[in-house]
Amino acid sequence: MEFCDDCGSMMKADDGEWVCGSCGFTKPRGSAESYTVTEDQEASEIIESSGENSLPETDATCPECGNDRAYWYMQQIRSADESETRFFVCTECEHKWREDDN
Template sequence: MEFCDECGSMMKTDGDKWVCPNGHEKLRDEAKEAAMTTTEGQESGEVVDVSDVDDSEIGPTVEQKCPECDEVRTVRYEMKQIRSADESETRFFTCTVCGHKWREDDH
């Protein structure tokens, strides 16, 4: 990945040069690009079957009000970064009683 020296935008390749969305250009450097890590050729991960795993063995839990049960229950949670890196993670919850799933974002 290359960033523009002028405006900081992420650049894309265009033949023998890097070009940013604002039109700035710079020549590509083969030696520098050889050291870059790419996702090209990487395989996607396997799907993990957890259907035979006890709920208590899957991830951390917390006491929280389930919107479906309308009562405080033990729920499993997971946090994922699904928005830009400068924003907080999204929390995903699953009620261990009814299986209802929901998410929470900081605003």
Template sequence: MEFCDDCGSMMQTDGGMWVCQSCGFEKPRDSEKERQFQEATTESQSSDEGVVDMSEVDNSEIGPTTTVICPSCGHDRARYEMKQIRSADESETRFFTCVECDHKWREDDH
């Protein structure tokens, strides 16, 4: 990825050139720099993909828990995680998993 030296916009490739779609600035591509960047980013990625077996992991080791009533079984403990699923100016969404029955639900902070 390259950014325009003149206006700072993200540039696009056009053959052997980087071209700014905003102001028209052009500069030649540097194939050695691009190759080094590609190698650096692919080396840091793990090739170990697939399903993780959690069957022998104790529930207490999976993540934090909190006191909350499960809407399915009424138990008062659940694991939770928070994720940003809406725009950045909105609060995070809390996802719960009951430690008793594994029921999953979410709670939006308003």
């Protein structure tokens, strides 16, 4: 991602150069190797796991087996102006359900 040196708007890649849609400023596009990661930035967004489930647990009754504990996570499945949906995964049978499925 590049930002315009003149107006600060986000630029778009077009035929080997960056082009600002707001003011028309252009500059050559460098190769991916020319970008550096500073100490304040992370080189990767991948989080390594120990193999165990790292999701938080909560009290929730599984509709399949009746177990009273489940892992949960939130996911955006509709448009951005809608709230996220909470999903549960049973700690015993691994049945998966949504919060509004009850």
